[in-house]
Amino acid sequence: MKTKVLLFVCLFTGIAVLFPSCSEKNALVPDLNQNDEMNILKSKKIPTQFSGICTPIDNMGYDIISWYDTTDDPRVTGVSYWVFTGIEPIDEVTIELTGTTEIFVxxxxxxxxxxxxxxxxxxMxxxxxxxxxxxxxxxxxxxxHGTGAGTEGEVLGLTARWKYTMDFDGTPESGAIYYSKGKITETVSKDF
Known part of the structure; x- marks a missing residue:
């Protein structure tokens, strides 16, 4: 019985110490008041699927190529700059490619x-x-496969994932076209 009472007192004391530290003057996130923190906790992520094609525009230099991404979502449609950061042979038929991309919506x-x-x-x-x-x-x-964040303008704060696929069969008709699909995720506040 004494152990249960002691445990209860310790728990109560711990909670009492915790509550004063959660005032607006000492918020969990600096420069954020309690109401903002509650709004963060009351948010949910909304995914939106998209698909489209990506066609070359111009070779801007050795490592930079510009493309035009056309999708069914205007938030991921625009000119894109692709930069290779790595080209690594894996075996006789496979090459690993890595890089960065900027899409200008x-x-x-x-x-x-x-x-x-x-x-x-x-x-990205x-x-x-x-x-x-x-x-x-x-x-x-x-x-x-790419992952990215909106850093300017109407996409600021959004995140997205892309999958680009190109099947080149050696004919001019197949061309250098990527087919893209992906998901944009935005965080919105939930009303309770």
């Missing part, structure tokens, strides 16, 4: 990006694999 041309004519910006990191049909083949498949 609403831009249609590289000139739009240069002159600031875009409504938002994504920054990605990793993929290019696999040839055989060591002598010119046909290949690329599958790359």
């Amino acid at each position: 609403g831009a249609v041309t590289v000139d739009d990006v240069v002159n600031g004519r875009y409504t938002g910006k994504w920054e 990191t990605w990793k993929g694999y290019q696999t040839y049909t055989s060591p002598e083949s010119i046909t290949f498949k690329i599958v790359a």
Whole structure:
């Protein structure tokens, strides 16, 4: 019985010590009052699926290529700059590719990006694999997965995931086109 009473007193004392530390002057997150913290706790993530195609615009240099991403969601449609940060052979037919990408939402041309004519910006990191049909083949498949965050404008604070796939069969008709699909996630406050 004494053990239960002692445990209760310790628990009560611990709670009493905890409550004064949770005032607005000593919030869990600095520069954030208790009401803001409650709003953070009352939020949920809303995913939105998208799909589209990505076609080349211009080779801007050795490691930078610009593309145009057209999707069924305008928040991930625009000019994208792709930079390779790594190209590593895995075996005779497979190469690992890594890099970064910036997508300038609403831009249609590289000139739009240069002159600031875009409504938002994504920054993405990605990793993929290019696999040839055989060591002598010119046909290949690329599958790359990316994750990114909106860093400017209308996409600021959003996060997204992308999957890009290219099946090149060696003919001009198959071209250098990526098919993309993914998910944008936004955090919204829940009303209770």
